[in-house]
Amino acid sequence: MNDDRARHPELEHLIAQVLDRGTWLASGIITVGLLSSLVGWPSMGIVIGGIALLIALPVIRVLLMLIVFVRERDHYFGAIALLVLTIIVLSALLGVHMAGRMSG
Amino acid sequence: MNLGFSVWLFAVSMGASALGGTLGMASGIFIVPILIMFGGVAIHTAVAASMVSVIACSCGSAAPFLRGSLTNIRVAIVLETATTLGALTGVFLTGVVPVPFLYFLFAVVLLVSAWQMVARQREPPITSENAPMRDWATSLRLHSSYPDGALGRDVSYLVQRVPLGLALMYGAGLISALLGIGSGVLKIPAMDTALRLPIKVSSATSNFMIGVTAAASGVAYFALGDINPHIAGPVAIGSVVGALLGARFLMVMSGEKLRLFFVAVLIALAGQMLLSAFGVHWIGHVA
Numbered sequence A: 001m002n003d004d005r006a007r008h009p010e011l012e013h014l015i016a017q018v019l020d021r022g023t024w025l026a027s028g029i030i031t032v033g034l035l036s037s038l039v040g041w042p043s044m045g046i047v048i049g050g051i052a053l054l055i056a057l058p059v060i061r062v063l064l065m066l067i068v069f070v071r072e073r074d075h076y077f078g079a080i081a082l083l084v085l086t087i088i089v090l091s092a093l094l095g096v097h098m099a100g101r102m103s104g
Numbered sequence B: 001m002n003l004g005f006s007v008w009l010f011a012v013s014m015g016a017s018a019l020g021g022t023l024g025m026a027s028g029i030f031i032v033p034i035l036i037m038f039g040g041v042a043i044h045t046a047v048a049a050s051m052v053s054v055i056a057c058s059c060g061s062a063a064p065f066l067r068g069s070l071t072n073i074r075v076a077i078v079l080e081t082a083t084t085l086g087a088l089t090g091v092f093l094t095g096v097v098p099v100p101f102l103y104f105l106f107a108v109v110l111l112v113s114a115w116q117m118v119a120r121q122r123e124p125p126i127t128s129e130n131a132p133m134r135d136w137a138t139s140l141r142l143h144s145s146y147p148d149g150a151l152g153r154d155v156s157y158l159v160q161r162v163p164l165g166l167a168l169m170y171g172a173g174l175i176s177a178l179l180g181i182g183s184g185v186l187k188i189p190a191m192d193t194a195l196r197l198p199i200k201v202s203s204a205t206s207n208f209m210i211g212v213t214a215a216a217s218g219v220a221y222f223a224l225g226d227i228n229p230h231i232a233g234p235v236a237i238g239s240v241v242g243a244l245l246g247a248r249f250l251m252v253m254s255g256e257k258l259r260l261f262f263v264a265v266l267i268a269l270a271g272q273m274l275l276s277a278f279g280v281h282w283i284g285h286v287a
Helices: A009-038 A044-071 A075-103 B003-022 B028-037 B043-067 B073-094 B099-119 B162-179 B184-194 B199-224 B229-252 B255-277
Strands: B144-148 B153-157
Touching: A009 A044, A009 B003, A009 B043, A009 B073, A009 B229, A044 A075, A044 B043, A044 B073, A044 B199, A044 B229, A075 B073, A075 B199, B003 B028, B003 B043, B003 B229, B028 B043, B028 B099, B028 B229, B028 B255, B043 B073, B043 B099, B043 B162, B043 B199, B043 B229, B073 B162, B073 B199, B099 B162, B099 B184, B099 B255, B144 B199, B162 B184, B162 B199, B184 B199
Parallel strands: none
Antiparallel strands: B144 B153
């Protein structure tokens, strides 16, 4: 039995790097936006941008997994990652639909 | 923008995240009730803000677990099909479920969490020799090993009862989306009792998964306009700073006293949420 059967060391390091740097970048953007609004600049758009990046990070992570699984010819797990991405897209569409119904 | 209120949001989120982190609890379970009861924030706005901070904490703390080979990313992506589907259901239900029911559900989750904190006991993980080999986990190649620092060697583990784990994770995703929490309340039975993951793998993997689960409802709340940057911004930054501090607190504070303090806080918040569910409000708002 192979002990490393569920390990993907390169993918794990890539994801670690993306999530780590992404969180710092998004937090930095949000902080800059909040601080500039304290001195009176209209900067809530910057804060929203930082929040959008934060929400995008886990989605990017699933996308990276999809790409690596497909490249490793692990089609079963490629399909599983694609399913997770599809559900997230459906949720976004549901949000857009519910927003439209509330305003319309 | 009200400077005092922003600072209050930042401080509350930092405190909740630092203290929650020391006991392995996501901060949302404290942040959402505090925002609602003391901050006068509407429940949907509080849930959306908490969702952003859940994502920030999950992504911000994932790297060391991944580099230490504790996170089982195959188990994570399999279970994420269930948690995101649960989140999608939760988003749909937010438009249907009345607010008092959300308060009631939150109170139940708080009480169960308090009980779990007192009673959490672990069955020893099944070793490679005596477990069934023809099951979902084997065909999906989920079994793995992790390096144990204390033992100085790799420890192999088998993953059990994946269908039960998936069912519990669907519930966890649903509750997470409805209440803006990491919903450890269902993840603990799912990861420990159903899948029987070793504690380090279980914590690392569920922390990894909650980011995607929260993002699945986060995208919908973003589209719905529930994410108020004046509230979600300070809450997110406070949570990230708190999570960084929490890792240090862990070294200096007594575990047992902290545990009892947390149980008391959870029960007090549950009582407040129950009163809110029945329309009683007697706590003053700071803003």
